[in-house]
Amino acid sequence: ILPHYRYMVAGHTHYRMLRQIEELTILNPGVLRFDEKPGFLVADFDAGRLQTFDLTPFTNEIREGKTHTIGG
Numbered sequence: 001i002l003p004h005y006r007y008m009v010a011g012h013t014h015y016r017m018l019r020q021i022e023e024l025t026i027l028n029p030g031v032l033r034f035d036e037k038p039g040f041l042v043a044d045f046d047a048g049r050l051q052t053f054d055l056t057p058f059t060n061e062i063r064e065g066k067t068h069t070i071g072g
Helices: none
Strands: 007-009 017-021 024-028 039-044 049-055 062-069
Touching: none
Parallel strands: 007 024
Antiparallel strands: 017 024, 039 049, 049 062
16 A cells, blocks of 8 residues: 555445555445435545435435544
8 A cells, every 4th residue: 555645535336435454544435326325425634534424315315424533
């Protein structure tokens, strides 16, 4: 793993993900398809916080999910 990268934001797994591999934090923001547990995340890299949100299909209601500490 290249030491000058602390974060990698990727997608296409259709699941929100937060994974730490050595010094690298890998984030997958989620999916917006109604049949795949839709949701998204907001990452505040300066504060070291990751906030997830769930999206209710068809009503577009947004519910706050889990908060995680990221980085280090």
